[in-house]
Amino acid sequence: MTDIKAGTHQLFLREEELRQGMEMLFYAYREFTAEADAVLTRLGFGRAHHRVIYFVGRHPGISVTELLGILRITKQSLSRVLSELVREGYITQTTGISDRRRRLLELAPKGVELERQLSETQRQRVAAAYRRAGVEAVEGFRTVMLGLMNDEDRVKFFAIKDRTGRTGSAPERGRGDER
Amino acid sequence: MTDIKAGTHQLFLREEELRQGMEMLFYAYREFTAEADAVLTRLGFGRAHHRVIYFVGRHPGISVTELLGILRITKQSLSRVLSELVREGYITQTTGISDRRRRLLELAPKGVELERQLSETQRQRVAAAYRRAGVEAVEGFRTVMLGLMNDEDRVKFFAIKDRTGRTGSAPERGRGDER
DNA sequence: CTTTTATGTCAGTCATGTTGACACGTTCGC
DNA sequence: GCGAACGTGTCAACATGACTGACATAAAAG
Secondary structure, three states: OOOOOHHHHHHHOOHHHHHHHHHHHHHHHHHHHHHHHHHHHHHOOOHHHHHHHHHHHHOOOEEHHHHHHHHOOOHHHHHHHHHHHHHOOOEEEEEOOOOOOOEEEEEOHHHHHHHHHHHHHHHHHHHHHHHHHOHHHHHHHHHHHHHHOOHHHHHHHHOOOOOOOOOOOOOOOOOOOOO | OOOOOHHHHHHHOOHHHHHHHHHHHHHHHHHHHHHHHHHHHHHOOOHHHHHHHHHHHHOOOEEHHHHHHHHOOOHHHHHHHHHHHHHOOOEEEEEOOOOOOOEEEEEOHHHHHHHHHHHHHHHHHHHHHHHHHOHHHHHHHHHHHHHHOOHHHHHHHHHOOOOOOOOOOOOOOOOOOOO
């Protein structure tokens, strides 16, 4: 990892190489979202709905503010899609126990099903790419991707682990750093 | 590819691993576009303008139809941003020689400058991530990314190499391809 | 000469983002 | 206990970038 020879180094980072990396991001991301978009369109939803469904499923009991922090959009933008999803029974809101201002979000069964359906093709696509590439390539992929992310997201990324965001008994967590 | 041990295989592709891959794509792509977006906003342009500038710069002499094939948007959508860029002097259109229906697109000096400015931060971000990750990780990154792309884009990706913006038969003019 | 292709444009719609302002209930610090 | 700060929701107005559908023109192809 630190054994890059000076000569190689120059070639390695030459413009063509970098542009290819940029373009792969563009093409891969587009392909990655395309399949789910088709499903969403049929339901009258958009990609924004998917993101909300996804992250609520990933962090059950997440609050609106925390979700905003992940998505980095304004609460007005979130509000529109979130209220649609709540209204149509995909997401449930429960008032926080220790802090009754907070609305804790969870997927309703209908939302769980949609989440599964939406990310199934994406998971399969990633799984197929991982399988074909092999364990070592995946490790390299992860390393580069983490390097592309910004510091804050990287931290958040590792904080993803165990959250249950229990609405009920659990201490609602000091809303601290969920670490 | 076929040398993954069965046991490892299961763990390797377990859901958490796949979801992390999906999320890294989301975070990395967002970060990747964020910096250029800021520059564009100052100029009154959007991400669509950037994509047009980028790919015209990448394929000097590209035709409108070819550009549509890369971007995968409708001609109406492209038309708006493209005509803005032409009107404001970032892109020049020249009628094709062997096929006078075609409008061959190239960056004007103003467009070259903007392209440079826009992709500079992106190139630096990719360069930094590549440098930190090392040659082998980058190779893994490329392998996985190519696996995520669809077949058609993968083909187009490799076809990026030697283009002179030709229609099919005639060389259409020297305009070598800035390799 | 007819059809197809490449391009452009008008008109309308939709999804997703933005800013700004305001309201309400809740919590917290002093 | 009270006022400030916080978490949430909502109204209004706007920008961007997609979309569909329809139509027009010039050029090439058959």
